[in-house]
Structure formats: C-alpha cells, structure tokens
Amino acid sequence: MGVLQIHLSGGEPASRRDLVEIVASAREAGLYTNLITSAIGLDLPRLARLMQVGLDHVQLSLQDVQADGADHIAGYSGAHERKLVFAKSVVELGLALTVNTVIHRANIGSIAALVEMAASLGAGRVEIAHAQYYGWALRNRQALMPTRDQVGRAMQEVAQIRSRYQGRIVIDLVVPDYYARRPKACMGGWGHRSLNVTPSGRVLPCHAAETIPGLRFWSVRDRPLAEIWSDSPAFQAFRGTGWMPEPCRSCEMREIDHGGCRCQAMAIVGDAAATDPACELSPHHDWMQLLAGQESSHPATAYVYRGRIPRDGATAIPAR
Amino acid sequence: MPDARAPVLPERPRLAPGVRLHFDTTRNAWVLLGPERVIETEGPASEILRRCDGSRTVGQIVDELTALYTADRAEIEGDVNDMLAELATKRMLA
Numbered sequence: 181m182g183v184l185q186i187h188l189s190g191g192e193p194a195s196r197r198d199l200v201e202i203v204a205s206a207r208e209a210g211l212y213t214n215l216i217t218s219a220i221g222l223d224l225p226r227l228a229r230l231m232q233v234g235l236d237h238v239q240l241s242l243q244d245v246q247a248d249g250a251d252h253i254a255g256y257s258g259a260h261e262r263k264l265v266f267a268k269s270v271v272e273l274g275l276a277l278t279v280n281t282v283i284h285r286a287n288i289g290s291i292a293a294l295v296e297m298a299a300s301l302g303a304g305r306v307e308i309a310h311a312q313y314y315g316w317a318l319r320n321r322q323a324l325m326p327t328r329d330q331v332g333r334a335m336q337e338v339a340q341i342r343s344r345y346q347g348r349i350v351i352d353l354v355v356p357d358y359y360a361r362r363p364k365a366c367m368g369g370w371g372h373r374s375l376n377v378t379p380s381g382r383v384l385p386c387h388a389a390e391t392i393p394g395l396r397f398w399s400v401r402d403r404p405l406a407e408i409w410s411d412s413p414a415f416q417a418f419r420g421t422g423w424m425p426e427p428c429r430s431c432e433m434r435e436i437d438h439g440g441c442r443c444q445a446m447a448i449v450g451d452a453a454a455t456d457p458a459c460e461l462s463p464h465h466d467w468m469q470l471l472a473g474q475e476s477s478h479p480a481t482a483y484v485y486r487g488r489i490p491r492d493g494a495t496a497i498p499a500r
Numbered sequence: 501m502p503d504a505r506a507p508v509l510p511e512r513p514r515l516a517p518g519v520r521l522h523f524d525t526t527r528n529a530w531v532l533l534g535p536e537r538v539i540e541t542e543g544p545a546s547e548i549l550r551r552c553d554g555s556r557t558v559g560q561i562v563d564e565l566t567a568l569y570t571a572d573r574a575e576i577e578g579d580v581n582d583m584l585a586e587l588a589t590k591r592m593l594a
C-alpha cells in the first residue's frame with residue numbers, strides 16, 4: 181500500500197501492555213514510528229525498550245507552562261511535573277521529541293512561554309494546535325472557546341515566534357477554524373492520505389469519523405487493509421469530489437481543502453455532506469461564527485472529563 | 501551577501517534524531533521521513549542524503565557527487581549547500 185508512517189495514539193497508547201511489541205513490528209515493516217503520549221503510565225525502562233526496538237519519535241502533550249494551570253486542564257494532579265521529567269529522559273536517550281500543546285481559552289496567552297518551554301526541553305518541534313471541537317472538546321466548548329481577538333493576537337504572535345526560533349525549533353500550527361474564512365484540509369482529504377485503526381480493528385478515515393451516523397466501517401479482522409482502504413463504504417463516502425454539494429462542487433479550492441471537515445459539518449450543521457461551516461461560502465458560516473463568539477464569552481471554567489461523573493460547580497480554574 | 505539567518509552547517513552532516521531515509525518499494529524511491537513529514541527525493545537529492553551519515557565532510561560529499569554527475573564542481577557545491585541549508589533550517593540535520 182505504500183504506508184510510510186504510523187502514529188500510535190489514543191486514548192493513551194502507554195496503557196497497551198504490548199506497546200513495545202507493536203513498535204518493534206512497525207519498525208520491522210519499515211514504518212516511521214511515532215508515539216503520541218501524555219507520558220502518564222510510561223516509565224523510563226519501557227521508554228528505553230521502545231528506543232531499542234527502533235521508535236523514531238515521541239510526541240508529548242503539555243497542557244500549560246505552569247503546573248497548577250496545566251494540572252487543572254489535564255484534570256490530574258502532578259501530571260505536569262511527570263511530563264517534564266519524561267521529556268528530559270526522551271531527549272537524554274537521544275530520541276526526537278515534539279511537544280504538542282492544545283490551545284484554548286485558558287492557555288492562549290501562554291503560547292510564547294509554551295514554545296520557550298518546548299525549546300528548553302530540547303524538543304525539535306512544537307505543535308501549536310488550536311483546539312478542534314470534536315468529542316470531549318465539543319462537550320466542553322463553552323469553557324474552551326477563545327474570543328476572536330484572542331485568536332487574532334495568537335496568530336500574530338505565532339508568526340513572530342516562528343521567525344525568532346527559526347532553525348532552533350520547528351513550529352507547526354493547527355489553525356483555529358471557528359474564526360477562519362476557509363476550512364482546513366482536514367486529514368489532507370477524506371480517504372486520501374491517511375487511515376485510522378481503532379483498538380477493536382475498525383478502520384476509520386479519521387479518528388472522529390464514528391461521530392457521523394450511518395457510515396459503515398470495515399474491520400482488519402475481516403478484510404485486508406488495502407481492500408478496506410480502496411473499497412470500504414466509509415472511505416468511499418466522501419472521497420474525491422463526487423459527494424460535494426455546491427458551493428464546493430464548482431469551487432476552485434475543491435482539490436486543495438477537499439471541502440474541509442466532514443465531522444465538523446456533522447457537528448455544526450447536522451449533515452456530514454454539507455460544506456464545512458468554517459468556509460465563508462457556507463450558508464452556515466455566520467451561525468458558526470456567532471456560536472463561537474457567544475461561547476467565547478460564556479463564564480464556564482469547569483471541564484467535563486471522560487469517564488468521570490460531572491459535578492455541579494466542579495473545579496474552577498485557579499486564579500493566576 | 502550571506503543571509504544573516506542562514507544556518508551554520510555542521511562539519512560532518514548527519515540526519516537529525518527522528519529523521520531517517522527510507523527506500524519505499526511501492527514508490528520505488530527514497531523518502532526522507534521525519535515527524536509529520538514525508539519528503540520524496542529523487543536522483544541527486546537522495547545521493548546527497550545518503551551521504552549525510554556523520555562520517556563525511558560537506559567537501560567530501562561534494563567530491564563524491566562530482567564524480568557521479570557531469571555538472572561541474574562549483575555548481576554541485578552550490579546545490580549541496582542549498583539543500584543542506586534548507587534541511588538545517590527545518591532542523592532535519594545534526
């Protein structure tokens with residue numbers, strides 16, 4: 181099939197007891213092997229074993245620069261400190277490190293500090309990912325959404341930081357699409373560049389594809405991956421340009437942004453085949469921007485976490 | 501005029517940790533793999549990359565390429581330097 185890279189993500193890949201075996205066989209197959217982890221549950225001896233079997237790269241998520249704010253966002257006390265220790269070990273072992281940061285209302289003012297922290301930890305690359313609102317982030321959107329002004333300032337700031345750090349650290353940006361004019365080329369196009377295999381073996385065009393009702397996913401337990409890639413109904417559903425409505429269908433950007441994100445169209449418009457509302461040509465664009473504006477000024481600061489019972493007035497963001 | 505921000509090239513360049521050259525039999529080509537990066541390379545570029553193993557100086561790489569191709573040394577030297585500088589800016593060299 182010509183697959184070149186594998187990203188082991190989750191959930192938390194460190195919770196797999198067979199992680200070392202997975203990495204080893206991925207490397208034997210010649211794949212560039214990237215571990216995307218929170219570092220929770222991954223101790224040094226296991227990290228060293230991963231390195232021995234050929235792990236190429238580690239991507240560590242950090243929530244913020246200060247432990248109190250970061251631990252609040254992660255919902256896990258002591259998490260930040262453990263992540264910093266982990267980052268140092270990754271670099272000391274000679275493994276390549278990327279720091280991932282998800283940007284939202286509570287940490288959007290800390291981008292410069294996050295980049296500096298990543299650089300001083302010895303990361304070669306940092307991902308500034310404006311939160312994408314699917315799954316848990318969608319549930320928490322009112323507490324996460326930054327204002328248009330905050331996003332504007334953050335974008336300018338990243339441009340400056342990029343030139344300041346050129347040659348020292350690579351800065352990759354995931355753009356904040358609620359305030360965008362044109363949609364992101366989500367996944368580089370549906371069924372175009374990448375695929376996702378869940379722990380149960382289901383093969384998805386993107387990690388959020390299961391939020392789209394009615395899609396049929398095939399499993400690697402039943403069929404070869406190459407066949408799933410080319411023929412599975414879920415991959416066929418939005419591949420290419422045939423599924424597109426207007427204004428996408430005749431848009432000169434259709435092969436560039438691939439019509440944006442199907443899961444976002446589902447989440448906002450209620451129709452996965454609609455034009456991504458992040459696009460200013462979408463009839464739902466104004467509604468999405470209005471929604472973002474309203475939620476950005478919502479007073480909510482408490483987050484709902486996966487697998488925990490939400491309580492009224494749970495924790496509040498510590499004052500800074 | 502040298503660009504003030506032009507990166508300093510390592511004396512004996514090698515690919516940075518997390519960057520690896522891989523021969524892909526499906527594409528029948530050398531590809532440079534890095535974090536969230538896939539760079540397909542052809543002819544001279546892959547010849548340069550294959551020599552970035554930390555054992556050769558930039559001068560030696562230029563010499564070896566000159567022996568492989570018919571272009572003159574100065575031209576090849578320019579190409580090698582440009583390519584290495586670009587990789588260094590992307591932090592793909594150590």
Ligand SMILES: C[S@@+](CC[C@H](N)C(=O)[O-])C[C@H]1O[C@@H](n2cnc3c(N)ncnc32)[C@H](O)[C@@H]1O
Nearest residue numbers: 190191192216217218241280282309311312317
């Ligand atoms: C979903 S996590 C899974 C792997 C692992 N648990 C971790 O923390 O890295 C993969 C990456 O996506 C990022 N991420 C999580 N939620 C996101 C969101 N809503 N928008 C953008 N990036 C997100 C995380 O920071 C992390 O770097």
